[in-house]
Amino acid sequence: MRSDPVPGPPLAERLRARGMRLTPQRQQVLAAVAALEHATPETIAGRLRDQAGPDGAAPDTSTVYRTLELLERLGLVWHTHLGKGAPVYHAAGQRHLHVACATCGAVTSVDPTLLDGAAERLAADLGFTVDVGHVALSGTCRDCRERAGTETP
Amino acid sequence: MRSDPVPGPPLAERLRARGMRLTPQRQQVLAAVAALEHATPETIAGRLRDQAGPDGAAPDTSTVYRTLELLERLGLVWHTHLGKGAPVYHAAGQRHLHVACATCGAVTSVDPTLLDGAAERLAADLGFTVDVGHVALSGTCRDCRERAGTETP
């Protein structure tokens, strides 16, 4: 059901507005981020390598990193840190809250309004604005919890 | 207000219970974690190096890493990921929620009950148990927000 690769103002416009150039690499990286849901820079680079096949040339890893940073500045993608390790990127517009199981690594997306109450309290108490898109809650999913219970009855 | 460096069953007991040994390095690392509030492994190693002075010997960095992992298994410390980069450790017992400013990096500790509502909803809806100790909310603190407003009036 992934039908809108690039929502809102497209890549080309935003680049031109800043005097930057539209390159195939940038289009490819953006497309990959939109297609893969919670992809790390490595995963994205890997996919582009696969798509290119043994002959075609895929963007270099360093270009993927630079491009992701750029796309984020342009507001076209967002990244989140799920516990340790690599950050994951997703296309802008799909702003949601991530919940990650620390045991099995499963990532679930949930309604971001879940944190509205907490966010309001932080804003009122500390003047702190929570960026829901970058938040990842960690914990234990149902499966892992049951599995743990089975091992030590 | 930080008066209980090592809460509950002390290091020595927990180590002996597992046939492990109490070493000065382990005591030093635990003390450093308790003293520094949100320290990265590097920061901890650095502090121990400073305390040792130019002559005395401080635990090696690899020992600090191994020890932090051990202390966490023993339930004496916990770690949290604040956005990208190194994880931060804090003594167990001071279970709190971390709020990190993505702009200036400032870390504030807040009452963990802030997320109780969201946690309950996740437990009910998904059977997911949130580990509040490992959660770090990112966003923008008051100072950075005001500063941003000043730059582009």
Added chain:
DNA sequence: CTCGTTGCAAAGGATTTGCACAAGT
């Protein structure tokens, strides 16, 4: 004395950076 631990040094994975060349506009 015996076996868990440490220090050192080297290996690794994930990013990032410097630069000359390639490529948008």
Added chain:
DNA sequence: ACTTGTGCAAATCCTTTGCAACGAG
């Protein structure tokens, strides 16, 4: 043509690992 962007390779940062010497019990 004029600059921005890319590929490549080397440099970093953070962490982990192999191993022989060390020291706690």
